[in-house]
Amino acid sequence: MYVPSRPLLLPAVLAASALLTGCFASTEATGAGAGERLRVAMMQPPRSGLSPLSDDAFKLSRWSTAETLVRLNADGDAEPALATGWKQSGRNWTFTLREDVTFHDGTGLTAEAVVRSLTEAAGASPKPRILDGVELTVKEGEPGTVLVTTADEDPLVPQRLSSPQLSILAAKAYRGKTVNPVGAGTGPFELTEVDGTSSAALDRYDHYWGGTAKAPGIDVTFVPDGTARAAALRSGEADIVEAVPVSQAALLDRDLITEVPMPRTNTLYLNTERGAFKDPALRAAAREAIDAESIVKGVYEGRADVAEGLLGPALPWAAGLREPARPAKSGDPAGKSITIGTFTDRAELPEVAAALQQQLQKAGFKVKLEVREYANIESDALTGAFDAFILSRATVLDSGDPAAYLYSDFASDGSFNIPQLADPAVDKALSRAGATPTGDARRRAVVDAEAAVLATDAAVPMLHERVIQGDAADVAGAAHDPRERELVTLDTHLK
Numbered sequence: 001m002y003v004p005s006r007p008l009l010l011p012a013v014l015a016a017s018a019l020l021t022g023c024f025a026s027t028e029a030t031g032a033g034a035g036e037r038l039r040v041a042m043m044q045p046p047r048s049g050l051s052p053l054s055d056d057a058f059k060l061s062r063w064s065t066a067e068t069l070v071r072l073n074a075d076g077d078a079e080p081a082l083a084t085g086w087k088q089s090g091r092n093w094t095f096t097l098r099e100d101v102t103f104h105d106g107t108g109l110t111a112e113a114v115v116r117s118l119t120e121a122a123g124a125s126p127k128p129r130i131l132d133g134v135e136l137t138v139k140e141g142e143p144g145t146v147l148v149t150t151a152d153e154d155p156l157v158p159q160r161l162s163s164p165q166l167s168i169l170a171a172k173a174y175r176g177k178t179v180n181p182v183g184a185g186t187g188p189f190e191l192t193e194v195d196g197t198s199s200a201a202l203d204r205y206d207h208y209w210g211g212t213a214k215a216p217g218i219d220v221t222f223v224p225d226g227t228a229r230a231a232a233l234r235s236g237e238a239d240i241v242e243a244v245p246v247s248q249a250a251l252l253d254r255d256l257i258t259e260v261p262m263p264r265t266n267t268l269y270l271n272t273e274r275g276a277f278k279d280p281a282l283r284a285a286a287r288e289a290i291d292a293e294s295i296v297k298g299v300y301e302g303r304a305d306v307a308e309g310l311l312g313p314a315l316p317w318a319a320g321l322r323e324p325a326r327p328a329k330s331g332d333p334a335g336k337s338i339t340i341g342t343f344t345d346r347a348e349l350p351e352v353a354a355a356l357q358q359q360l361q362k363a364g365f366k367v368k369l370e371v372r373e374y375a376n377i378e379s380d381a382l383t384g385a386f387d388a389f390i391l392s393r394a395t396v397l398d399s400g401d402p403a404a405y406l407y408s409d410f411a412s413d414g415s416f417n418i419p420q421l422a423d424p425a426v427d428k429a430l431s432r433a434g435a436t437p438t439g440d441a442r443r444r445a446v447v448d449a450e451a452a453v454l455a456t457d458a459a460v461p462m463l464h465e466r467v468i469q470g471d472a473a474d475v476a477g478a479a480h481d482p483r484e485r486e487l488v489t490l491d492t493h494l495k
Helices: 057-062 111-122 226-235 280-289 292-298 316-321 348-363 378-382 402-410 424-435 440-456
Strands: 038-042 070-072 078-080 083-089 092-097 136-140 145-150 189-195 199-204 217-222 257-270 337-343 366-372 388-394 459-471
Touching: 038 226, 078 083, 092 111, 111 136, 111 145, 226 459, 257 280, 257 348, 280 348, 292 348, 292 459, 316 440, 337 348, 337 378, 348 366, 348 388, 388 402, 402 424, 402 440, 424 440, 440 459
Parallel strands: 038 217, 337 366, 337 388
Antiparallel strands: 070 078, 083 092, 092 145, 136 145, 189 199, 199 217, 257 388, 257 459
């Protein structure tokens, strides 16, 4: 448990916002790595009580509290983590577990623990995105190993097992109705306290297999309001701020922000199952009406890249393989009414929605906007409640390979199929991409699958975002990860 030692008072300009008041605290540490706790402002509150079977898993990963069998390097290749190595034999993969690893509750990492965690994930409803279209079973192998078997040969099993949604947790995490990661990870920081959707606290775990963290702990506050996050960095209320809004970046000292191209695409998803955009000609009309360059300049102040496809400059090989598109013929909107949904958690998206509203109305549509917090709009988006939905989507979030994202979002049985797309040609291309071995052939198949999706106009990619992260001047060793998997690491600390 921790006690405040650096009291914080918000400046008067933030008095109208209670988002940060009293949220950040820190302790003085003694012994190895003594120093002050890191105060981190995160954008999105937990959606599922920090269950690793949800997108909350990426918070656990960014705080270095939950770990996976495999991690990805900068090129997206699999490297050892809780597993020291692996080998394939047809549909079977054998993973050798690292020795002398303990969970935060003091129990040891065993094959039984790995089987439990991966089996829970494989049987979850909905499945983790990385397992879309994948039938996976896990059992204990020879001492110190686990055997992972898939229904079909899958060249991406190691990359899949790097997804934070497949984190390995202690048995205690699975005793309730939901998966509870408090005190159940293996990372250098132990999650000790969660206050609903307001805050979380982590303490350094001194028995971590990979060494001793330099910071004594992390105090996290969830701050959906982007202006408040940026103000916290300016005023010294936070040490690390994720997702600084473009509108705020210019107001910060240039030395405090880092901008990195990232595999994240801002896309307009069009409902192909019902409403105006069931008509392919009207989907084509919407595509033709969108001026992405003006959105990049006007909303993102040039801190983004105009999209040429779903896969952006963070995957430079895609542009070299992509062939010129053959756009479908557009029809006359003739005053058709449409409702576009989006969310407030990413500060730019409501502005993007307003710009699209003007562009589509100019093209002949009648446009209504519906904007909420993401937690309150996701379920409606997934059930096709809107004619269109604006989403900021990471394209290699889970495996380092875009095939999983494409399948999740555009396959007939994809778990994140917001456009409600059911197209045999798309399904065929996605299946081919997923089955192709890693390397040049797989990259070619992925670009072919992207082309099949774009030919339907179920998704209109507009721009590729950049990571804008704020680090206080006395922060050292913070990660700047395009995949948004790392943030606070062993080496992150205050000078």
